[in-house]
Amino acid sequence: MAAGAAGLAAAWLFLGPAASPANAEAQLLVEADTGKVLAAENATLPWYPASITKIMTAYVTLRAVKEGRLTLDKLLTVSHNAAAQSPVKMGFPPGTTVTVDNALKMLMVKSANDMAVVIAEGVAGSIENFADQMNRHAARIGMVQSHFVNPNGLPADEQITSARDMAILARTVIREFPEYDYYWHLPGIRYGKMVQRNYNTLIGRYPGADGMKTGFICASGFNLVATASRDGKRLIAVVLGAPSSASRALKAAQLLEQGFASNPLSWLTPSLGTVDALQPIDAEPPNLREDMCGNHRKRRATEDEDDSAAIASMSTNAAYSVLLSALRAPAAKQNLLVDSQIGDPVPVFTGSANKPDVPKAPQRKTASVDAKTSPVDTKGAPKAAAKAAPRPADSGDKHATAKVDQKSTKTESPKSNPPKTDLTKLGVPRTNTQVLSETKPPEKKGSEKSTAKAKSPPKASDTSEKR
Numbered sequence: 492m493a494a495g496a497a498g499l500a501a502a503w504l505f506l507g508p509a510a511s512p513a514n515a516e517a518q519l520l521v522e523a524d525t526g527k528v529l530a531a532e533n534a535t536l537p538w539y540p541a542s543i544t545k546i547m548t549a550y551v552t553l554r555a556v557k558e559g560r561l562t563l564d565k566l567l568t569v570s571h572n573a574a575a576q577s578p579v580k581m582g583f584p585p586g587t588t589v590t591v592d593n594a595l596k597m598l599m600v601k602s603a604n605d606m607a608v609v610i611a612e613g614v615a616g617s618i619e620n621f622a623d624q625m626n627r628h629a630a631r632i633g634m635v636q637s638h639f640v641n642p643n644g645l646p647a648d649e650q651i652t653s654a655r656d657m658a659i660l661a662r663t664v665i666r667e668f669p670e671y672d673y674y675w676h677l678p679g680i681r682y683g684k685m686v687q688r689n690y691n692t693l694i695g696r697y698p699g700a701d702g703m704k705t706g707f708i709c710a711s712g713f714n715l716v717a718t719a720s721r722d723g724k725r726l727i728a729v730v731l732g733a734p735s736s737a738s739r740a741l742k743a744a745q746l747l748e749q750g751f752a753s754n755p756l757s758w759l760t761p762s763l764g765t766v767d768a769l770q771p772i773d774a775e776p777p778n779l780r781e782d783m784c785g786n787h788r789k790r791r792a793t794e795d796e797d798d799s800a801a802i803a804s805m806s807t808n809a810a811y812s813v814l815l816s817a818l819r820a821p822a823a824k825q826n827l828l829v830d831s832q833i834g835d836p837v838p839v840f841t842g843s844a845n846k847p848d849v850p851k852a853p854q855r856k857t858a859s860v861d862a863k864t865s866p867v868d869t870k871g872a873p874k875a876a877a878k879a880a881p882r883p884a885d886s887g888d889k890h891a892t893a894k895v896d897q898k899s900t901k902t903e904s905p906k907s908n909p910p911k912t913d914l915t916k917l918g919v920p921r922t923n924t925q926v927l928s929e930t931k932p933p934e935k936k937g938s939e940k941s942t943a944k945a946k947s948p949p950k951a952s953d954t955s956e957k958r
Contacts, residue, residue: 515533515536515732515777515779516532516533516712516730516731516732516733516742517532517533517534517536517538517653517654517729517730517731517732518530518531518532518533518534518654518728518729518730518731518742518746519531519532519534519654519655519658519727519728519729519766520726520727520728520729520746520747520749520750521658521662521726521727521765521766522724522725522726522727522750523661523662523665523718523725523726523727524724524725525765526659526662526765526766526767527763527764527765527766528763528764528765528766528769529726529749529750529763530746530749530750530763531654531763531769533654533731534653534654534655534658534729534766534769535636535653535654535655535769535770535771535772536653536654536772536774536776536777537636537651537652537653537772537774537775537776538651538652538653538654538711538714538731538732538776538777539646539650539651539652539708539710539711539776539778540637540644540650540651540652540657540706540711540714541644541706541707541708541711541714542602542643542644542704542705542706542707542714543644543652543657543704543705543706543714543715543716544639544641544642544643544644544650544652544706545598545599545602545607545642545643545644545704545706546657546660546661546664546703546704546716547625547628547629547637547639547660548598548607548610548611548621548625548642548643549595549598549599549664549674550628550660550663550664550667550668551614551621551624551625551628552591552595552610552614553664553667553668553671554628554667555614556591557667557668560614561591561613561614562591563590563591563592563595564590564591564592564843564844565590565591565613566588566589566590566842566843567588567589567590567591567594567609567610567612567613568586568587568588568609568613569583569584569585569586569587569588569589569605569609570585570608570609570612571585572608572612572618573585573605573606573608573609573612574605576604576605576607576608576643576645577604577645578604579601579602579603579604580603580604580605580606581597581601581603581605581606581682582605583605583841587841587848588841588842588843588848589606589609589840589841589842590843590844591610591613592844593839593840593841594606594609594610594613595610595674596674596677596680596837596839597680597682597839598610599674599675599677599689599704600677600679600680600687600688600689600690600837601680601687601690602690602704602705602706604643604645607641607642607643608642608643610642611642618641618642621642622639622640622641622642625639625642626638626639629656629660632659632660632663633659633767634652634656634659634660635656635771636651636652636653636655636656636771637651637652637653637656637660638650638651638652644706644708645708646708646709646710651776653771654729654731655766655767655769655771657716657729657731658716658727658729658766659766659767660716661702661703661716661718661727661729662727662766664703665702665718665725665727672701672702675701675702675703675704675718676689676691676694676700676701676702676703677689677694677837678694678695678833678834678835678836678837679833679834679835679836679837680836680837680838680839681836681837681838681839682838682839682840682850683850684850685850686836687836688833688836690705690736691703691704691705691715691717691740692736692740693715693717693719693740693743693744694833695833695834696740696833697717697719697740697744697747698719698721699719699720699721699747699751700717700718700719700747701718701719701720701725702716702717702718703716703717703718704716705736705739707736707783707792709779709780709783709784709792710776710778710779710780710783711731711732711779712731712732712733712734712779712782712783713730713732713733713734713735713736713738713739713783713792714730714731714732714733714739715728715729715730715733715739715740715743716728716729717729717730717743717744717747719747719751721751724751726746726747726750726751728743728746728747728750730742730743730746732777732779734782734783735792
């Protein structure tokens with residue numbers, strides 16, 4: 492009977508047999524304090540990191556701050572090289588200045604590829620020099636499977652990591668920079684009238700979620716390094732190669748929930764050791780381009796898919812709907828992924844803290860991340876609130892720009908407006924990114940009564956991909 496119990500415990504720890512590279516996913520759960528491995532699947536299989544690369548970009552930057560080589564209020568300049576980066580990006584024109592602090596916030600929330608280059612050039616003078624620093628730090632902390640050639644994770648064959656290495660990096664930043672922990676769990680940013688919520692949809696939805704970063708390119712699938720804390724215990728979950736942004740969030744939530752749950756059979760569980768003791772696999776990273784971005788998909792995968800909409804659109808028989816319904820809080824008996832404590836977006840700006848610039852609409856440019864490996868959204872950030880319209884969604888990560896919702900002020904009688912469904916009562920979180928625009932209806936002159944002309948609804952082409 493003891494052997495059977497041990498077998499069940501082992502089955503809980505190992506999340507299934509190792510997958511073949513063609514349909515591989517990698518998952519890892521570790522304790523942040525001790526590095527103890529609680530669950531592992533393909534944890535040492537090489538993988539394309541996509542935008543979880545930016546955790547290392549932030550780490551190298553904060554090291555420079557801690558060593559006195561940089562300050563958070565130092566102004567960095569957007570170069571032509573930075574401005575030319577593929578979406579997702581802030582879209583500031585060359586010559587714009589931004590503080591290190593604001594650049595980091597834009598990097599971690601919006602996953603802005605241009606800000607990654609701005610930071611790299613500001614810290615090390617060039618992308619190449621910065622990549623050298625990334626690799627030196629990786630080797631120093633034991634990321635033996637990782638190699639970096641750029642600061643943003645845009646497609647590159649030489650940009651490689653593993654779930655093991657990303658868990659080691661997450662542990663390092665948590666231990667070395669407790670004073671900068673807020674960078675990993677910012678709920679969103681506000682630049683002028685543009686609001687961007689964090690692509691990590693566990694923030695504010697999963698109890699205790701406090702980090703850290705998402706990523707997507709076609710070759711990697713949907714990646715996520717997530718952290719959460721409860722009762723003084725902090726866990727790190729790494730999910731690589733998930734088929735969608737919704738599934739990566741749910742898989743990470745499932746891992747974390749298992750880690751926080753009490754296990755009466757833990758004393759029977761065979762030890763998996765510590766994360767740094769996991770043995771690397773000598774193999775090529777799987778290329779999931781066809782699975783993620785092939786012609787068989789009804790629509791192209793993008794990093795900033797709205798998890799709430801994706802979950803809401805699933806049928807009751809869908810695998811992830813079943814998984815979501817299984818994730819229940821012990822006492823409240825409610826789904827764990829709900830908009831419960833999402834905080835207000837943090838204001839960001841260009842220019843110095845003492846004399847910030849007046850927010851201007853970012854440039855709208857069409858760009859391609861990599862036709863071979865990664866899709867991107869060809870629409871830039873909204874030019875102005877009055878012209879904003881709902882739009883598709885992230886990247887390499889290659890992440891695409893923020894989705895924009897538009898609320899129009901109408902002066903017609905309320906009876907003429909169709910009733911609105913309150914999705915929050917159905918357990919569906921509201922859309923994160925909102926841009927409000929208002930129009931003042933014209934009044935007729937003369938003795939006639941003033942009438943208001945309702946603004947026409949968005950065109951079908953603008954809303955067809957809203958989720």
